[in-house]
Amino acid sequence: MSDTILRENSAVRRAPDSYRAHGRPAWQRVLFTRESAIIGLLVVVILVALATVRNFDSPLTVTYLLLDVAPILLIALPMTLIIVSEEIDLSVASTVGLSSVIVGILTQAGLPFEATALVALFVGVIAGALNGFLITVVGLPSLAVTIGTLALFRGIAVGLLGTTAITDFPEFWTDLAQSRIPGTPVPSIVIPIVVLAVAFAILLHFTSFGRGIYAIGLNKEAAAFSGVHVDRTKFLLFVLSGLVSAFAGIFFTLRFGNARGDNAIGLELSIIAAVLLGGVSIFGGRGAIHGVIAGVLLIGTLGSALRLANVTSDVINVITGVLLVLSVVSTSVLRWVRSKRLGSAGKSRKEVPASSG
Template identity: 45%
Template sequence: MLLVLCVGVFAVGSASDGFGEQSNIAFLLLDYSEVALLAFALLPIVLTGEIDLSVASTLGFCSALTGTLWDAGIGFETIVPLVILAGVALGSVNAVLVVRFGLPSLAVTIGTLGLYRGLAYVLLGDRAVTGFPENYRPLATDSIAGTFVPYATVLVLFVGAAVAVLVHKTTTGRSLYAIGLGAQTTRFSGIRVDRIKFSLFLLSGGLAAVASLIYTLRYNSARADNANGMELVAVAAVLLGGVSIFGGRGTVLGVATALLAMAGLRNVLFLDDVSNEIQNVITGLLLILSVLVPVVFKPRRTKDAPLEPSVADAERRTGADPGGELRRDHQGV
């Protein structure tokens, strides 16, 4: 269904003037580069049954920090590692609250969503910092010479491939699915659930910081409200890509296909002069449908279907008492 949606979007888009031009395809890919990085950061977290709704606010704070440091005269080569470390630090706050204190990730990251955005306003207020170095801006705005593929898209592909290897080709990746299906059982199996979850929140903060650098350079503007609301688009892409909100199911290829479909849809609406408000409505509907459809079409056990034979049934069929010894031991205890 997702592949049909993706093909349908690009088929409809081909009828719009300028959709197939290389410059527009490059713009389409660039427009969703930060969303893609946030979605790949969310994917392994959601596989474990957790969520991080603070990724866009982390991006906004890191963008504000970039502007503050640049305004203070610090070189951009120094700013980059400092901003990435700041993103990891913000991710560690979520990790400590969720993993060490056992708080629900939904409540924690809703709180840090507001907290990090507020800290961004503390740094910059309502002003914007511009004038970032011209030798770095092409990395976030230009395409590789002779192609329509932006440099930022190459970074997105690299991150996506790294996440795919992590999720699908490593023991840690298999552990993510196991944690999503049952964290307590996985813990009894000897897998270090807390350490894995802690690392995923750090990874999420670091990727959000990288996305903030691309966003700031692409628009040549550091503002506290950068990427406001982008977390909903990233979550929609993850869920639309087939990742279960309850954890334990999903693929990187599904998320990548969802990102491509949503980027194409946004571009078609942009070419047809559809307002941002209508685009937000469509994103919200996609988010609802991505959660609703798997529930509606999930195979369900009929009411009359027996789950499994009981001990009494086994006794009647065999004349034995397979549960008697267990009951006697239990009574003795």
């Protein structure tokens, strides 16, 4: 009974804010969001780069920019869902490295590339399932689990291949990974990225499964009471993360033409930075796929423009870090401002009857 009363009271407390938000015109609800701000900032950065950076508008720049952000963009899609559910997966880059090594070893052993790719994808599923099992069944925190599996998967990858690199892959597949859509500077990898982005957007924003993810991020106990299978949902999210990370590992291997145990090391930081910059709350319960895509492209565009302007990688990392800190801090600041406004509105409603009486 007390739980029911608590949920009803919390719903009543949230009602004025929800009514006020949905009482605004539709164009305000679309434009006055963090996602729209990131998209606007991306447009500004592109325009400034086009006006000031030499060769930024060349087709080759566009090609390499999209090739560079492709693995980040792929993994950012399931990472968005995970962070919205108030969890995190730090093992994604290690899964990329492990799948790369699997592809290299099996290809070197003479297996058809198609078979090696399927095995690598299966390994990614197993890696994600291990994370999901430890988090949802054993009950361990995702931060601790994925830090551990980050080291575990990377250790297995390096242990299998050592310090050597495998560079002998079918020419058809390496050419395909670096190919462009005919008549454009856009790499062919953008096609599966668009397909996956649409699939993840539909899953998150237009299905009951996606609404359950938001509910878990806001309050997993309340989500469970409302019928959401919390543990099953989180388990599936980590499996999806492992699967997509393995796919990114296959692309990474073919794009650079080598399989190494240290492939994609540190990539998880760029992925998390892009997701948070794209408007996903680190506290869960908030975020959108289109904002994350804009965040990935913003970091990639900014880095590409600065490199063409001969800015060192250390300075680029500092700028990226500042953007990430600002994106996280802004969430807390906006929440504080909103709570102050609600508090002031509540006081004014109480004072009006008293003065009129």
